[in-house]
Amino acid sequence: MRSINGQQLARNLGDWQVSGGTGPAYSRLAGAIRLLVLDGRLPLETRLPSERELSAALQVSRTTVTTAYDALRRAGYAASRQGSGTWTTVPAGGTNTPWAPFGPDHTEGTGRLDLAHAAPEAPAGILHEAFTEALEQLPRHLPTSGYDLFGLPVLRSAVATRFQSRGLPTTPDQILVTAGTQHAFSLVLSVLTDPGDRVLFEHPTYPNALDAIRRAATRPVPVPLRADGWDVDALAAAVRQSAPRLAYLIPDFQNPTGLLASSAERAAMAAELTRSRTVTVIDETHVDLALDASAPAPFAQHLPPEAAVTIGGVSKSVWGGMRIGWVRGDEAIIRRLAAARASFDISSPVVEQLACTEVLRRYDEFVTHTRDELRRRRDALAAALAEHLPQWTFRLPSGGLVLWCDIGAPASSRLVSTAEQYGIRLAAGPRFGIDGAFETRLRVPYVHPPDVLRQAVPTIAAAFRAATATAVQEVDVVA
Ligand SMILES: Cc1ncc(COP(=O)(O)O)c(C=O)c1O
Known part of the structure; x- marks a missing residue:
């Protein structure tokens, strides 16, 4: 324990x-x-x-x-x-199961609105078509064992083509198919780090990545982000002081800040990481969610091939329920990851891989749909917050799924408790960092339709008033 x-x-x-x-x-x-x-x-x-x-x-x-x-x-x-x-522990049964594992399903059936997790629903019609096509293809695979440590060749090839089209020459042998990006990261940590190694990450970052770093018994090394981008000097200092084995970065519409690293920032960070021979894991989960500005060339372009491990998938651009992701790395790393994978889950499900191949074949259609919808949702949320919580501030992100709000008071945890009573589940700012940081922050996803967001914001505002009113009273009493 x-x-x-x-x-x-x-x-x-x-x-x-x-x-x-x-x-x-x-x-x-x-x-x-x-x-x-x-x-x-x-x-x-x-x-x-x-x-x-x-x-x-x-x-x-x-x-x-x-x-x-x-x-x-x-x-x-x-x-x-x-x-x-x-x-x-947690109370047995009941609907108040915690979100200790940071996953989106726990509020189903509770009547609460989930604004804690940034996971949109599937584009039902076109995704159903992709699965229908996958079932058409399935009989061809039934005479095989269905196991493949690396993933179906047809999907590896489709993923490699996608990297090629983004300017990163990639062969199918450089791709390993996984059960989503989180699985990819855990696998990479298990193969490329030993207990006690230092792992550098942006602060704030994606909570499940932080949990995976801790679970691997590695030592997290936070590098603060600036309000408008990456602090290359801070990264260089952290690299010098801690000699990390691995760096975990989300340069494309970073979660939770929504920041997009410029080409210059990518090049400068890559130079520091290369000098210290740190392997960089680049999480591209949000790369295809460009709403205004499109992402620059992949971060891996700036790194030597043996030091660049890119992870990604279709969970946010298409649907998390597909549970298909991938790792791109040099062939030697991919072979090591595949060998280790045998002790995790051996192989990915065939139908989902076939459906994902079809999704990638029609990817522009999927992504255009997702982006159009997210743009409407982001703008509706931003407008509702400006109207009902004008004291909150945020940078409108040019992509991704969330607003990273400064709520102007160290009341994030308090607000989350209060909002539960108002029927809204939120994620407190400190969930995105370590040592209790980000108590003045709240991440609000725009993954629900505009009407739902417009209705939710006045309720959040009421919860915020209640939470901060109590806090002020108590401070008075203590004083
Ligand atoms: C930055 C980041 N990485 C990984 C994941 C997990 O992705 P997947 O569902 O593909 O495992 C998420 C999900 O929110 C994420 O935001």
Whole structure:
């Protein structure tokens, strides 16, 4: 079982007197820990620090911690056994299953609107056609075993052609088909890093990538992003100080900031990473979601072939439910990844691979549909926020799926708790970083139709007023 020490938990809890709700200190502490469990910052089955250690780290009485742990146990968010300490759990059954794994399905059937996850619905008609075509093709594959560590040759070839068309010469042998981009990243981490290696990443970043870095027992090295782009000097300093094994970057409509790295930024970062012989993993999940500006040439163009690993897929441009992604790398890396893959999932499903091949054959049609729809949704969300929450600020991204809002107060976790009661599920800013950062931020996806977003924003505004009004009152009381 993993564990968290008092100092680490205290950092994650941040301003728990404010984020943990109302009432006595023990109840706020319990509320703040519950929130960390709910949004995945505190993974399930994590051993909590002893009561003595946490009370010292938070500088509160031991009774406060003991009573908070009791409250968490009663509510089903902690369990303990004599001699084994206390660890995080979730209440059995029920609809309030947490999103500890950062995936989008947990609100289904709860009646809550999910604005925590950035995953649009499928373009039903054309995707159905692609699957129908895949079923037509299937009989040709039935006489084979259906297993292929690398992926179906026809799909590898279609993916390679797509890279070619973006200016990156690629052969099918340089492609490995995976079950989505997240699978690709976990596989890459498992093959290219050892426990204790340092992995550099943009701060903020995509939460599941951060979890994968931690799960691989590597050490995360955050590099802050500027409001308008990448801080190449900060990256160079981090590379010098930490000698990372791997860098994980999302240069195309970065999640959650929506930033798009310019050619100059790509070249400058690649030069630093090449000098230090860091392998760079480039996550291109959002590359085809260009709404205004199109993405510059692929980042891998600036790197030596053996140091560039590009991961991507069709989850955001077409549908996450396909669970098809890929890795592009030099042939030696691809062979190592394929060999390791045998112990994970062996091979990808044939029908989905055939459907994805068909999707790539008609890709422009799919992407045009997705982009047109997202542009309308982004603009509707931006207008509604400007009307109902004019004090919030954000940069309108030129692509991607989300607005990264500065909410003007360190109230993100608090807002998320309150919004649950208003029927809206949000993801707190700190979910996108480490050590409790981004409490003044909220990521709001525009993956729902304009009407849904227009209705949701006044409710978020009401929740925000309630959350910040309570916070102000409490600060007054404390003062
Ligand atoms: C940057 C980034 N990488 C990876 C993923 C996961 O992609 P997939 O569903 O293909 O595993 C996401 C999903 O939101 C993402 O935003």
